[in-house]
Amino acid sequence: MNRFSAKYGPWKGQSTTFRKRMSTFITHELSSILRSKWSLLVLIIIYALLVMPRIFAAMNPIIGFSPESYYSMFSEMHLFIFLYAAVVGSGIIASDFKNKSIVLYLTKGYSRFGYIVGKFAILFLAFSLITILPFLIIYIVALISSDLSFAVLKDNLWLLGAGLAMGTVLTLFLCALTAGLSALLGDRRYTGAALFAVMILSGIVSDILFSINGNEMMWMVSLGEDISVIGTYLFRLDGIYGFNRAYPFMIIVAISLVMAYIVYHYIYRKELST
Amino acid sequence: MPAGKDSDIVFATHGLSRSYGMVNAVNDLTVSVRRGSIGLLGPNGAGKSTFIKMLMGLVRPTGGSFKMSAMPGSGTYLDKVGYMPEHDCLPNDMTAVGLVSYMGKLSGLPSEVSMERTHEILDFVGMDESRYRKIKGFSTGMKQKVKLCQSMVHDPDLVFFDEPTNGLDPEGRREMLDLIRDIAKTGKTIVLSTHLLPDVEYVCDDVMIMNNGELILYDSLANTLGSRNLAVRVRGDQERFIDHMRNMGFGVTTSGPNIIIEGGASSSDVFVSARASDVQIRYISYHSRTLEDIFLKLVGGGG
Numbered sequence A: 001m002n003r004f005s006a007k008y009g010p011w012k013g014q015s016t017t018f019r020k021r022m023s024t025f026i027t028h029e030l031s032s033i034l035r036s037k038w039s040l041l042v043l044i045i046i047y048a049l050l051v052m053p054r055i056f057a058a059m060n061p062i063i064g065f066s067p068e069s070y071y072s073m074f075s076e077m078h079l080f081i082f083l084y085a086a087v088v089g090s091g092i093i094a095s096d097f098k099n100k101s102i103v104l105y106l107t108k109g110y111s112r113f114g115y116i117v118g119k120f121a122i123l124f125l126a127f128s129l130i131t132i133l134p135f136l137i138i139y140i141v142a143l144i145s146s147d148l149s150f151a152v153l154k155d156n157l158w159l160l161g162a163g164l165a166m167g168t169v170l171t172l173f174l175c176a177l178t179a180g181l182s183a184l185l186g187d188r189r190y191t192g193a194a195l196f197a198v199m200i201l202s203g204i205v206s207d208i209l210f211s212i213n214g215n216e217m218m219w220m221v222s223l224g225e226d227i228s229v230i231g232t233y234l235f236r237l238d239g240i241y242g243f244n245r246a247y248p249f250m251i252i253v254a255i256s257l258v259m260a261y262i263v264y265h266y267i268y269r270k271e272l273s274t
Numbered sequence B: 001m002p003a004g005k006d007s008d009i010v011f012a013t014h015g016l017s018r019s020y021g022m023v024n025a026v027n028d029l030t031v032s033v034r035r036g037s038i039g040l041l042g043p044n045g046a047g048k049s050t051f052i053k054m055l056m057g058l059v060r061p062t063g064g065s066f067k068m069s070a071m072p073g074s075g076t077y078l079d080k081v082g083y084m085p086e087h088d089c090l091p092n093d094m095t096a097v098g099l100v101s102y103m104g105k106l107s108g109l110p111s112e113v114s115m116e117r118t119h120e121i122l123d124f125v126g127m128d129e130s131r132y133r134k135i136k137g138f139s140t141g142m143k144q145k146v147k148l149c150q151s152m153v154h155d156p157d158l159v160f161f162d163e164p165t166n167g168l169d170p171e172g173r174r175e176m177l178d179l180i181r182d183i184a185k186t187g188k189t190i191v192l193s194t195h196l197l198p199d200v201e202y203v204c205d206d207v208m209i210m211n212n213g214e215l216i217l218y219d220s221l222a223n224t225l226g227s228r229n230l231a232v233r234v235r236g237d238q239e240r241f242i243d244h245m246r247n248m249g250f251g252v253t254t255s256g257p258n259i260i261i262e263g264g265a266s267s268s269d270v271f272v273s274a275r276a277s278d279v280q281i282r283y284i285s286y287h288s289r290t291l292e293d294i295f296l297k298l299v300g301g302g303g
Helices: A003-007 A017-033 A037-057 A067-089 A094-099 A102-107 A114-130 A134-146 A150-156 A157-185 A188-213 A216-221 A223-234 A246-269 B048-056 B096-108 B111-124 B140-152 B168-184 B197-202 B221-225 B238-247 B267-277 B293-297
Strands: B009-020 B023-034 B037-041 B061-069 B083-084 B158-162 B191-194 B206-211 B214-220 B230-235 B251-255 B258-262 B279-285
Touching: A003 B258, A003 B279, A017 A037, A017 A114, A017 B096, A037 A067, A037 A134, A037 B267, A067 A134, A067 A157, A067 A188, A067 A223, A094 A102, A094 A157, A094 A188, A114 A246, A114 B206, A134 A157, A150 A157, A157 A223, A157 A246, A157 B230, A188 A216, A188 A223, A216 A223, A216 A246, A216 B096, A223 B206, A223 B267, B023 B048, B023 B206, B023 B214, B037 B048, B037 B251, B048 B061, B048 B158, B048 B191, B061 B279, B096 B111, B096 B140, B111 B140, B140 B158, B140 B168, B140 B197, B168 B191, B168 B197, B197 B293, B206 B221, B206 B293, B214 B221, B214 B293, B221 B230, B221 B293, B230 B267, B238 B251, B238 B258, B238 B267, B258 B279
Parallel strands: B037 B191, B037 B206, B083 B158, B158 B191
Antiparallel strands: B009 B023, B009 B061, B206 B214, B230 B258, B230 B279, B251 B258
């Protein structure tokens, strides 16, 4: 019997649009990485230890709209953010290289461009859960806990912009760093280790250099410090730094661009020998 | 090239080349491939996989170009092309049904259609409840079937199978070839890349032979194998008999003690020539060329 004609027929329908396919891609990949028990565990730890106390604190109107409070939330999160990035994002491209499933993606009508944009969107959404979302929750709780007047909102609208900008900068940087290292190293364990190494080693090197020559510029070697400096600028806090606060921002942008290029190179330029 | 109309051309290459340093993996390959089931034959390293990967956009040509015939519908030509890769490429943490359905959606199928067709194609390859299991527990044969399903779920017009029987036991190999043959019978164009000649003879109507990155033959299997030849042994002046047969317009070669007469000679032609050249026929039988004979002759391995 011809099994083919018996059970499988032609399909003459209209192919779905690129946007629909990208939505499928993002939804599928995002749900699979967030379903991981490790991702959920880290997410719960971050919310339990860092976000929830601040939500309760935000019910006090004085703390709720304090720029220092938001700044310290982002600063305290650094290590957890990198832990989360290592657990959630390290395999984002590396796993596709490791099991060679990248070949399946790139030989479908869904394009390389779609693959790259989709991967960045997945990381952005996943990382937003611990950067932009906690900020928004705390801000909304603070608003609700105040007298909900238009005047309060108007007075603190800049804080909403600052928090969203801080969350976006941090998230985009994390996306580029994670995706770049994942594509470069091709192994989720190495990528996870590299993310931690980048964060911790840059801090150690920065401290050593500063203790040697006492130049505050050396602080910029630390990525955590760079992000903190950007935070002081966005939240309008007085900087104790002896250098232009635009420099750390430029460093973060430069690293992000290099990492984005690595992803582009590995997906677009480099040939797949699999 | 097999006979046919220009409208039957599914893809054409012009001077397609790919080199890695000094090594030409594919060298100046120009061919217009017609619909049908095509066996892409060649020894390991002949350039078959590189050729397919260039057509699938995985490898960038260093020279030349290729053109796929117009495919219906929106999207790129890849929406109407399927590819079953040679190597293991399946994500281990997905189920067969999950992966095939997901690949269908990325190939442009609406969600519900993709799931429906996924079950149809998994039925077709004979995958039962195991379709709901994670791929990491699958045997090589099951993985090959999943790879075939993901290449077929979106109803492509053209499908490339790159060494689909690799790593399969004889039973699994036969099953895989039966599946591919059934697919070819539906009118889809299939390109079966392999170094196993019997696979091509079993499945394909046309054959392309590559060696050292060059296309050295593209013709129908029937033309390639040609008409049956005669193997003859004679007592007497063998050279005189051979000359006489050649004068009658037949091609003559020798193979061990046998004289191989090509060109559709009948046994009566042989006896006529034997009488004329005064030799005695001691043995006569039909001698069919196999694809292996032709392959070895073309790639320089014999004859």
